[in-house]
Amino acid sequence: MNRYTKQIVNGIVTENPTFVLMLGMCPTLATTTSAINGMGMGLTTTAVLVFSNLIISALRNVIPDKVRVPSYIVIVASLVTVVQFLLEGFVPSLNESLGLYIPLIVVNCIILGRAEAFASKNPVLLSACDGIGMGLGFTVGLTLLGAFREILGAGQIFGKTVTPKSFEPATIFILAPGAFFVLAGLVAIQNKVRLSKKNKEAQKA
Amino acid sequence: MKNSIIHDTAILFLITLISGLALGAVYSVTKEPIARQKVLAENRAYLAVFPEATGFTAMDETIVEAGNEAIAAQGHVPVVEAVSEAVGGSGSLGYVMKVTTPEGYGGDITISLGVRSDGTVTGVEMLTISETAGLGMKAKDGAFNDQYDGKQVEEFQVTKTGEDGDSMIDAISGATITSRAVTGAVNAGLAFYRQMAVQ
Numbered sequence: 001m002n003r004y005t006k007q008i009v010n011g012i013v014t015e016n017p018t019f020v021l022m023l024g025m026c027p028t029l030a031t032t033t034s035a036i037n038g039m040g041m042g043l044t045t046t047a048v049l050v051f052s053n054l055i056i057s058a059l060r061n062v063i064p065d066k067v068r069v070p071s072y073i074v075i076v077a078s079l080v081t082v083v084q085f086l087l088e089g090f091v092p093s094l095n096e097s098l099g100l101y102i103p104l105i106v107v108n109c110i111i112l113g114r115a116e117a118f119a120s121k122n123p124v125l126l127s128a129c130d131g132i133g134m135g136l137g138f139t140v141g142l143t144l145l146g147a148f149r150e151i152l153g154a155g156q157i158f159g160k161t162v163t164p165k166s167f168e169p170a171t172i173f174i175l176a177p178g179a180f181f182v183l184a185g186l187v188a189i190q191n192k193v194r195l196s197k198k199n200k201e202a203q204k205a
Numbered sequence: 206m207k208n209s210i211i212h213d214t215a216i217l218f219l220i221t222l223i224s225g226l227a228l229g230a231v232y233s234v235t236k237e238p239i240a241r242q243k244v245l246a247e248n249r250a251y252l253a254v255f256p257e258a259t260g261f262t263a264m265d266e267t268i269v270e271a272g273n274e275a276i277a278a279q280g281h282v283p284v285v286e287a288v289s290e291a292v293g294g295s296g297s298l299g300y301v302m303k304v305t306t307p308e309g310y311g312g313d314i315t316i317s318l319g320v321r322s323d324g325t326v327t328g329v330e331m332l333t334i335s336e337t338a339g340l341g342m343k344a345k346d347g348a349f350n351d352q353y354d355g356k357q358v359e360e361f362q363v364t365k366t367g368e369d370g371d372s373m374i375d376a377i378s379g380a381t382i383t384s385r386a387v388t389g390a391v392n393a394g395l396a397f398y399r400q401m402a403v404q
Contacts, residue, residue: 033339064216066213074224078227081228082227088235
């Protein structure tokens, strides 16, 4: 595995922003009322993340240390606005479903976090890969969360009813508290898997 | 280190300036497509509530203002934001309007409403709504908002007990406030329509 693919895998699995880094919790909890919403938010974030990592990494030797945070914010906010203009003007159907979340991306701490922790210290291509990995990791996290909440709360997945009629959906899973329940459950499961893997490795050694 | 402050300021200034210019450039390129999309979206929303129409002509703002004053005097809280005449093969078919009510559970609800010339409701759709997911959001479903279609009444009423009658609208269970807000907006639109018809 070369370091580029490694960086992508790192974002999706090892340092998954939703389940491991616990970054960007606000949009995570707010937008995952259904699988498709989670996926939309994830993919939009990915697009912005890749470009912001690219630009910030390219400018990493130009941006002075003391004013780096305001510089990052200006760059990210401009990018988000550009994406919003483009979607609004040319892909109205996508804008209709994602428009609501786009402004949220400006204040998404994943983007600022990756700019600070990764893009400002690494070369351009590697930073772009980090953006792809982190973005996809975020997308996977949000889609999973949304899928569970949609099944439990509405008996549907991607808008199609999947549960039998006898299943009475518990609306609370679509409401805000449900986001916490499902997130807690998913994090618990992935911690369990991770730990048992570690134990096995320890036993082998 | 006076120079470093000047240096930092200059670079931040440059970044901001370039970002601003880039934004301006993108804005001027996308301005027209965005405006076009807005008109298209509005027409689609109008067509959804008035399928028979082939075109829509926006009415003058002074008419809208006068109508709003009249319905406010009758005690209607919702406000009509825009009215268009629905035009078909045989001339004017009726009106479509955009009504906003502040009485939603999660803030303002904006609906589009079509009224035929004889006062029959042709359709109701939600334009902006931010009610509780799974409860009030059901107002967007046909099961609720199709209840208004094809009815010719003075005023709709919300019922929680499933009473029969043309003017009765079954409330969404668990979302009576939303049901009342939407019905209030429809009623305000109907009052507005009657006001216009009188003039």
